[in-house]
Structure formats: C-alpha cells, structure tokens
Amino acid sequence: MRVTQGTFSFLPDLTDDEIRAQVQYCLDHDWPISIEWTDDPHPRNYYWEMWGNPMFDVKDAAAVMLELAACRRAHPEVYVRVSGYDRRLGRQTTAISFIVQRPAEEPGFRLVREEGADRQVRYSTIAYATDKPAGQRYAPRT
Amino acid sequence: MTAAERPTPEGGPGAAAPEAPLYVDLDAAIRETPVAEALAQLEDDLIGLRPVKERVREIAGLLLLGKVRERAGLQTERPTLHMSFTGRPGTGKTTVAMRMARILHLLGYVRKGHLVVATRDDLVGQYVGHTAPKTKEVVKRAMGGVLFIDEAYYLYRPENERDYGQEAIEMLLQVMENHREDLVVILAGYGDRMDTFFRSNPGFHSRIAHHLEFPDYSADELMTIAEGMVAQQQYRFDDGSRAAFREYIARRMRQPHFANARSMRNAIDRIKLRQASRLLASAGRVAVDELRRIDAADVRASRVFREE
Ligand SMILES: Nc1ncnc2c1ncn2[C@@H]1O[C@H](COP(=O)(O)OP(=O)(O)OP(=O)(O)O)[C@@H](O)[C@H]1O
Ligand SMILES: [Mg+2]
Numbered sequence: 001m002r003v004t005q006g007t008f009s010f011l012p013d014l015t016d017d018e019i020r021a022q023v024q025y026c027l028d029h030d031w032p033i034s035i036e037w038t039d040d041p042h043p044r045n046y047y048w049e050m051w052g053n054p055m056f057d058v059k060d061a062a063a064v065m066l067e068l069a070a071c072r073r074a075h076p077e078v079y080v081r082v083s084g085y086d087r088r089l090g091r092q093t094t095a096i097s098f099i100v101q102r103p104a105e106e107p108g109f110r111l112v113r114e115e116g117a118d119r120q121v122r123y124s125t126i127a128y129a130t131d132k133p134a135g136q137r138y139a140p141r142t
Numbered sequence: 143m144t145a146a147e148r149p150t151p152e153g154g155p156g157a158a159a160p161e162a163p164l165y166v167d168l169d170a171a172i173r174e175t176p177v178a179e180a181l182a183q184l185e186d187d188l189i190g191l192r193p194v195k196e197r198v199r200e201i202a203g204l205l206l207l208g209k210v211r212e213r214a215g216l217q218t219e220r221p222t223l224h225m226s227f228t229g230r231p232g233t234g235k236t237t238v239a240m241r242m243a244r245i246l247h248l249l250g251y252v253r254k255g256h257l258v259v260a261t262r263d264d265l266v267g268q269y270v271g272h273t274a275p276k277t278k279e280v281v282k283r284a285m286g287g288v289l290f291i292d293e294a295y296y297l298y299r300p301e302n303e304r305d306y307g308q309e310a311i312e313m314l315l316q317v318m319e320n321h322r323e324d325l326v327v328i329l330a331g332y333g334d335r336m337d338t339f340f341r342s343n344p345g346f347h348s349r350i351a352h353h354l355e356f357p358d359y360s361a362d363e364l365m366t367i368a369e370g371m372v373a374q375q376q377y378r379f380d381d382g383s384r385a386a387f388r389e390y391i392a393r394r395m396r397q398p399h400f401a402n403a404r405s406m407r408n409a410i411d412r413i414k415l416r417q418a419s420r421l422l423a424s425a426g427r428v429a430v431d432e433l434r435r436i437d438a439a440d441v442r443a444s445r446v447f448r449e450e
Pocket of ligand 2: 235
C-alpha cells in the first residue's frame, strides 16, 4: 500500500529534478528546509527523526540535495520527507512537506475494530511494518 | 527580428535556415543582460585596479559569448571559474569578489550570486571528526554563489602533519571538482604566501583557472579613493586638509602595517572623530557646511605626522 501524505500526496513520487525545483521554491521564499526520516509509517506519527539540523542559511537547492543524498545513503530503506518552515509572524508553521523516499515494499495497515457497548465501534490502524522492532522493519534493497 | 530574419549584408546568399542562423546580434546579447551595467559600476566605483578590471571583463566576455554560442546551437562547455586573488592587505580583494559574485550571477553562471567569506576558523575543526562537518556547512551555505576563502594558506600547516587543515583542503579540492556547477571558489591572500601554498598543494593550483593579482595603489589612487570615501559619507576636504591628507598618504605608505585602501578608510574614521571633538569644543552656532568640512588640523593631529 503506497503511503501518501503531505503537500503532493495526490501526485506520483517526485523525481529528483522536481524535488530540487520545489526545494528551490522554498528557499526562495525563505523557508528553511528540514530533512526527516522514519520507519514508522503511521499517519499520526508526527515525530520523524531529523537528518541534521534545519538548514537555515542555505540559498541553493544543491546544498539540500547533497544532504538528501547523504540521508538516503545512510537510510536507504525508510521514509524520508522534506519540509519547509515558514517562520514569518502570523504563519509560523510548516509551509510544505512531502515524501522523497519510500521503502520498496510497503505492507500497509491493519484496520482494528474494537466493539464496545451499544454496538459502538472504535477503529484504529496499525502498520504491519511496526510489528517488527525499529530498525528491522523494511528489508534492505537488493 | 531574430538573427535568421536579418537581411544578409552585401547581398550575400538568401536567409539561412532558421535552425542554423548565420548571424547573431552581439549588441543585443550584451544589451539583454544587465552585466554591462555591473561592469561599468565596477569600473566607476573602484579606483585603479586596471589589470583586475580587465580580467573580470575578459571572464564576463567569455561567459557572454558562451551564452551566444549556445543560442546559436554550438556546443559550449561550462568553463571552470575557480580563481585566486592575490595582493597585499586592503587592495580590494574582498570588494572585487563581491562584485564578481554578482557578475557571475547576472551571466547565469551561478544561480544565486551571494558571497560567503570563510577563513581557517570557519573550515577547520578542533578535534577529530569536527572538520568535515564544518567545511561541509560552509560549502552548503556557499552553493549557488561564491565561496571566498581569505588567507587560504592558513589551511595548510606543514609543520604539523596531523593538522586538521589537510582534511578541509581535501574536501575543498573535491568540491571544486565535483560541484563546479554549484559554486565558485576564490582563494585569496598575500602573493608570496599564496605561491608557497600553491606549490605545496598543486591540486589547488591545477583547479584554478584564473589568477588575479591586485597591485598596490599609487599615492594618487589612494587620494582618489579617500576623496570618494569622504564624499560618500558627506564630508569634504578643503584645500588645507586636502594638502595635509596628501602628505599623510606619503608618510603612511612608508610605515609598517600599511593596508592600502583600508588604511584610508581607517584614517578617515579617525579624522571624523577629531573633527567631531573640535566642533564640540568650540560649541556655539556652526554653519551646516562646517559639519561637512574637514580641517587641516583634523588631519595633522595624526601620530603619522609626529613620527619620523
Ligand atoms: N579600488 C578601490 N576603490 C575604492 N575603494 C576601495 C578600493 N579598493 C578597496 N577599497 C576599499 O578599501 C577597503 C578594503 O578593501 P577590501 O576589504 O576589499 O581589501 P582586501 O584586499 O580584501 O583586504 P585584506 O587582504 O586585508 O582582506 C574597503 O572598505 C573597500 O571599500
Ligand atoms: Mg579581505
């Protein structure tokens, strides 16, 4: 199951040239870029691991692409996303965020229905990947 | 009118096929980029520096022609533009580097055109594993623009073979080779020490396409530079102070730690200080012009006139 989230969730995965163009758009708007990664695909997992610090003082997308390449090399089999933060007063929020790498196999989610009193049903989703401990969730690419 | 549509001169063969124009309009190419203006500003704002200005002009010309060639369908390799700027203190190396970054940007050679100035302290770490991330941060910041490494020879400490500077040097060499599209590196420093540095680091020398030498300024040039600085700050010399300042320059040039144009800037700062205390000491009503005028006494109070 292809996990989607963020700004371009409705699009096919971006190519590196497209990622570079989006990143340059962010930098041109003074949105510092962060690179984050995780092997927990749950949509409510907000706390991804940071790859280095947010890049406050770069002006050109080439620098971000350099870090992205390094992150992919270190974590070839996990989700990686890029986000741009708009720090302007009145906005102060993530302005853009999109997935730039995903595992080759995405096993998807189990839907759990918990039946309560009065025919009430509560739902939760559990990623099959998180059945395994962190760090062992996605097979290394062959 | 495109080049292809231009009437051929002297009744030559008819119009060329549109995909292979026979003529290109160089005037138009020059007019299209604001680079001519930037070059003219370089010419006007900076006094002297004839050989430097000529080299900048040549480099700009090469890039401009590259663009024209590309448009005419000719294969054009992106030239390597890493440079070295050598010259004594205050000869305008940093100033020209800033202009250079802008010119390279106007010609589309670098994408952003900012200047990042770094010295050894910004690049070299204090302990094992500290240098690579530091150098990488600086390189990342400079991407899209120009990385200006001031007093580059401090990176290399031959007397200490375990010096971390070597690590920074190796990273920079790699960046200069593999990221030619992303940034221009300018190494700057004093001539003789840069020569030694290049001799011990031939890798740098071979990656640098342009060596620009910044000559010392003549006394006349220094005077013109000083006049410019004074005018820019809305002060003015009168005849007495102008003569005094000429004398100041002649004396200052002979003294140690002379730093060309920077010495002029510093001297003017101190003159402004003395002018302010002189005016305040006299108090009362003063003409507005007196706030601008530099008196000979403001100049002659300098210690330069006392020492002989
Ligand atoms: N040709 C010039 N015309 C006008 N002003 C100049 C000229 N050259 C230098 N200056 C002024 O002199 C000062 C010092 O110049 P700059 O910092 O570029 O020198 P530098 O060669 O980089 O010195 P250092 O080697 O000590 O770093 C600056 O304030 C600059 O504006
Ligand atoms: Mg300097």
